[in-house]
Amino acid sequence: MKLLRLGHYYSHHCFLPRRRLTSTVTSIPKICIVGSGPASFYTAQHLIKTVPRVEVDIYEQLPVPFGLVRFGVAPDHPEVKNVINTFTKTAKSPQLRFVGNVTLGRDLSLKELRNAYHAVVLAYGADKDRELGLKGEQLGNVVSARRFVGWYNGLPCDTDFPVNLDVEEAAVLGHGNVALDVARLLLTPIDKLKSTDITEHALEALSRSRVRHVKVIGRRGPLQVAFTIKELREMLNLPDCITVCNPFDFETVRSAVPNLERPRRRLTELLCKAADLSPSGNVDSNSRQFHLVFFRSPLSFQPSPDVPDTVGSMQLEVNQLDEQQHAVPTGSTETVQCGLVLRSIGYRSTQADPDVPFDIDRGHIPNISGVVQPGLYVAGWLATGPIGVILSTMTQAFGVGRAVEADVSSGRVDVSQARPGHTAIGKLLNDRGVTTVSWKDWERIDAVEQSRGKNVGKPREKIVDINEMLAVSVGTGGT
Amino acid sequence: MEGVERPQPEAKPLHLTSEPVCIFLWKESAGRNRLGIEPGLLQAPSTGLQACSVRAEVIVAMKLHVDDTVQSGRVEVTFIRANGERIKATGKEGDSLLDIVVNNSVDLEGYGACEGTLTCSTCHLIFKKEDFDRLPDKPTDEELDMLDLAYDLTDTSRLGCQITMTKELSGLEVQVPATVNDARS
Numbered sequence: 001m002k003l004l005r006l007g008h009y010y011s012h013h014c015f016l017p018r019r020r021l022t023s024t025v026t027s028i029p030k031i032c033i034v035g036s037g038p039a040s041f042y043t044a045q046h047l048i049k050t051v052p053r054v055e056v057d058i059y060e061q062l063p064v065p066f067g068l069v070r071f072g073v074a075p076d077h078p079e080v081k082n083v084i085n086t087f088t089k090t091a092k093s094p095q096l097r098f099v100g101n102v103t104l105g106r107d108l109s110l111k112e113l114r115n116a117y118h119a120v121v122l123a124y125g126a127d128k129d130r131e132l133g134l135k136g137e138q139l140g141n142v143v144s145a146r147r148f149v150g151w152y153n154g155l156p157c158d159t160d161f162p163v164n165l166d167v168e169e170a171a172v173l174g175h176g177n178v179a180l181d182v183a184r185l186l187l188t189p190i191d192k193l194k195s196t197d198i199t200e201h202a203l204e205a206l207s208r209s210r211v212r213h214v215k216v217i218g219r220r221g222p223l224q225v226a227f228t229i230k231e232l233r234e235m236l237n238l239p240d241c242i243t244v245c246n247p248f249d250f251e252t253v254r255s256a257v258p259n260l261e262r263p264r265r266r267l268t269e270l271l272c273k274a275a276d277l278s279p280s281g282n283v284d285s286n287s288r289q290f291h292l293v294f295f296r297s298p299l300s301f302q303p304s305p306d307v308p309d310t311v312g313s314m315q316l317e318v319n320q321l322d323e324q325q326h327a328v329p330t331g332s333t334e335t336v337q338c339g340l341v342l343r344s345i346g347y348r349s350t351q352a353d354p355d356v357p358f359d360i361d362r363g364h365i366p367n368i369s370g371v372v373q374p375g376l377y378v379a380g381w382l383a384t385g386p387i388g389v390i391l392s393t394m395t396q397a398f399g400v401g402r403a404v405e406a407d408v409s410s411g412r413v414d415v416s417q418a419r420p421g422h423t424a425i426g427k428l429l430n431d432r433g434v435t436t437v438s439w440k441d442w443e444r445i446d447a448v449e450q451s452r453g454k455n456v457g458k459p460r461e462k463i464v465d466i467n468e469m470l471a472v473s474v475g476t477g478g479t
Numbered sequence: 480m481e482g483v484e485r486p487q488p489e490a491k492p493l494h495l496t497s498e499p500v501c502i503f504l505w506k507e508s509a510g511r512n513r514l515g516i517e518p519g520l521l522q523a524p525s526t527g528l529q530a531c532s533v534r535a536e537v538i539v540a541m542k543l544h545v546d547d548t549v550q551s552g553r554v555e556v557t558f559i560r561a562n563g564e565r566i567k568a569t570g571k572e573g574d575s576l577l578d579i580v581v582n583n584s585v586d587l588e589g590y591g592a593c594e595g596t597l598t599c600s601t602c603h604l605i606f607k608k609e610d611f612d613r614l615p616d617k618p619t620d621e622e623l624d625m626l627d628l629a630y631d632l633t634d635t636s637r638l639g640c641q642i643t644m645t646k647e648l649s650g651l652e653v654q655v656p657a658t659v660n661d662a663r664s
Binding site for chain 2: 079229230233262391
């Protein structure tokens with residue numbers, strides 16, 4: 001290696017200005033990413049493609065990769081998870097190292113990462129949810145939709161999530177895709193879920209569920225919904241399930257349709273169609289029903305007369321829209337029966353380490369196109385807030401990759417001095433007794449999950465216990 | 480680093496369509512190579528033998544008789560990036576435009592994330608009006624649903640995974656929207 005460099009020097013030195021010499025001995029750019037969801041893998045993919053000789057290390061809190069692709073995407077949407085194939089290709093690059101079971105702020109500090117790497121990209125997502133702060137919110141069965149999703153998708157911390165499905169009436173607060181995901185899971189015939197990678201404990205609980213009516217409640221109207229048309233169409237096409245809307249909610253909507261941009265227009269047309277098909281008069285109460293409820297905000301939750309520490313009903317405020325399309329109360333209220341309330345009003349991020357610049361009000365890291373400052377970047381929901389589909393995250397993450405590449409090639413991030421990267425961090429983790437999971441270790445977990453799934457006709461049976469993941473990762477956890 | 484070309488993948492296998500008559504070596508440039516053959520052809524996928532490794536920036540080897548496009552069933556598509564760069568690729572009748580991107584290793588970052596299962600819109604392409612009108616299959620509701628999530632949506636947008644190539648469509652030119660791809664422009 002040394003000989004080669006010398007040869008290079010002697011063959012060029014008489015033609016090149018002396019400072020160019022340093023560029024021929026530039027150290028390897030070392031970049032780490034915290035988190036291993038779509039934002040992380042798409043950033044890594046772009047960096048490996050554009051930054052010559054770069055080494056990218058991904059640190060993930062859990063022993064398993066892929067973030068919300070594994071723990072967020074609904075089990076009955078397996079096609080969406082095909083992105084894992086591309087992520088796996090990236091992970092197998094010799095320029096990428098996966099280090100699982102490492103938590104920023106507990107096992108490592110941001111300062112340590114910034115000292116060890118030329119650049120740090122934070123992409124640990126949004127893993128907390130917003131609360132309403134209403135009377136009765138602490139009652140049993142008033143729960144977070146995010147944790148319900150974690151429960152059926154095998155997020156280790158949500159395995160013992162306390163949810164009781166022995167009720168007929170459920171309400172979901174929020175008009176986003178997570179709200180429709182949980183409503184769909186509650187109303188889908190159980191046979192359709194058996195062949196998915198839904199966790200065994202959720203499948204078992206859902207097979208005994210008595211939930212028949214799900215009200216999905218939003219504070220504004222049909223023109224303001226945040227869910228996307230594909231998820232709505234799925235709800236309307238659910239077998240043995242009736243969609244119920246209030247036709248009065250659509251009075252002013254139809255006249256607005258022609259002036260809408262195409263995506264909003266098609267979504268609104270489909271909502272109007274659902275309203276047209278909605279049964280008028282009494283609906284057979286034995287049928288499964290999906291109610292789309294507009295212009296209602298929760299005010300308080302009341303205990304069930306039978307089980308006093310559990311929710312039994314909810315008081316709603318009736319809203320109308322002002323000129324800025326904000327929901328304002330009309331003054332009238334109504335009460336709906338519900339033995340289960342799923343709160344789905346948005347995710348928020350947390351400040352993983354005191355050195356992470358964090359906007360607590362907005363629940364994200366302030367940034368300009370992913371740049372926090374040269375050398376520190378933020379990708380995905382931690383940067384944008386919890387909005388958009390994988391495409392939006394991919395586009396943002398590629399943008400972060402471009403920003404890092406531009407800072408490295410322009411010298412705003414100085415890569416002329418070598419950084420120890422994983423050599424230093426690996427030693428720190430080892431000294432602190434942290435068991436880490438490599439990509440090879442994850443492949444062992446993956447193989448065991450797939451083989452367990454095969455036995456029960458599922459694509460995989462997810463391991464939900466961290467200790468078991470760790471045991472399987474070193475080949476001692478059975479098959 | 481300005482002015483330096485994007486680094487190419489280390490090495491990829493080159494598939495030939497039939498027994499090579501004779502192997503020539505030449506340097507591939509951004510546009511046409513020394514033999515005047517479009518680079519897209521060099522990567523033409525087929526059942527043929529694997530000839531050698533290709534280091535795209537440096538040297539490629541290929542047989543002399545490169546006449547695959549006139550072979551029956553071959554189709555040609557040009558992908559145009561927002562920065563005007565034209566990428567010619569070939570496939571066979573029945574291939575989707577996504578197949579052609581994948582089989583030719585056309586460098587469109589993030590293209591086809593869901594692998595053609597109609598659950599994302601990363602294979603969004605924009606057609607000329609006259610081409611859009613002559614596409615044999617009209618978009619389904621499900622395709623339109625995904626397209627509605629795409630950036631730079633136009634009236635002549637389609638998802639590449641839903642367009643099946645026919646002989647009549649050979650020579651098609653399609654625009655790749657800037658926001659998904661063309662990261663460097």
